[in-house]
Amino acid sequence: MGITERKEREKKELRKLILATAARLFLEQGYEKTSMRNIAEAIEYSPTTIYLYFKDKNELFYALSEEGFRKFFSYVNNISEELAPMDQLKELGKVYLQFASDHPAYYELMFILKEPMESEQTAESWDLGMKSHGVLTTIVNQCIKEGHFKDQSPDVVAFMIWSFVHGAVSFKICDRMKMYDNLNHDYLINDSLKFMNHLLEKN
Amino acid sequence: MGITERKEREKKELRKLILATAARLFLEQGYEKTSMRNIAEAIEYSPTTIYLYFKDKNELFYALSEEGFRKFFSYVNNISEELAPMDQLKELGKVYLQFASDHPAYYELMFILKEPMESEQTAESWDLGMKSHGVLTTIVNQCIKEGHFKDQSPDVVAFMIWSFVHGAVSFKICDRMKMYDNLNHDYLINDSLKFMNHLLEKN
């Protein structure tokens, strides 16, 4: 039965088209300012068609967030385990900034936007988020085993590092770096990561 | 002319009432989910009356953000200059977390929400923001003069510290700390600040 298969393929493609278009519009104008009608117009379908593929606007958000977490995990998860723990940690910081720089819209959906978060995340997002964070805590634990971060709880160390990179990235994404008008923002972020690495290395 | 004075007083009071009610509702339900009609209903005036006092919803946002920056500066600006620079820095971190904990809604308006930021901030907000940040850079510079943070640019050091506290606070406000389910979130934040202080002290 090739016809039903083709139809299913077409349905999947429309779903993907909706998702891709939503992602693009969310990136360009933000979540709140993108309306279902905007998305519908862009894909040349009626607004309510989207509701045949996604329960509501929130579910679009969650689907995209999940896609983001998948991408994120693929960034975080291919750090070579052959590196020394501290080098892995450095690499993780670099990769985190890289992800945020490559996919600011996804980053915003995943870690900043608060609006549609009233209901809980999808199971898969949660799982991927936990696994990504697991990579950080594993590396931190290895660093501790090697004598770093003496007398510190791994959770505290991990949270501190994560807070820093998240804060730096958030400032940029939320457009709150105008204070550093004359400075190149990307250099500032990279140099602050270097400084952080420098602090961590000596401990 | 006592009557015109009373009227002016009453106008100012209504303005304040609008602002206070908006602040309360933004805190309770968030900026986007609070409608002008909600605010109007709460103060028992017609929705359009608000527009006689504020140009639009954005201006309400900016007025509140400005109020936030005033509060914020009062937190940041009464750090004793008699303390050693590194102790001032510690105090600043503490005070930053305290502000975010005392006024999460203001914090969100000031540093996280992106939505109504298309037009520029008010001059006063900007000025207070710069002055607050000036406090940080001044302290960092003093630390450097005392031999800390060798070979580091004060901007980079300041940005790194600010990124960290902002990141920690953002996670909490944006409700992204579910990963640390079993841990007390406030302790985690405080301990991570202690760890940061520990790292900075040794440098």
Added chain:
DNA sequence: CTTTTTTACTTTACACTGTTAAGTAATATA
């Protein structure tokens, strides 16, 4: 005092939003 103007507010209205329910045309099944 009476008439005009100003003040402070309300009512109405418009174009938008997310979303549900009902309708429709093409296709697949009986």
Added chain:
DNA sequence: TATATTACTTAACAGTGTAAAGTAAAAAAG
């Protein structure tokens, strides 16, 4: 050929921010 399903659209509802027009009371002007 008749019925049922699929995939979509149209119409509609209650909500949004906000501009324009209307109104009743107070103030100013004559």
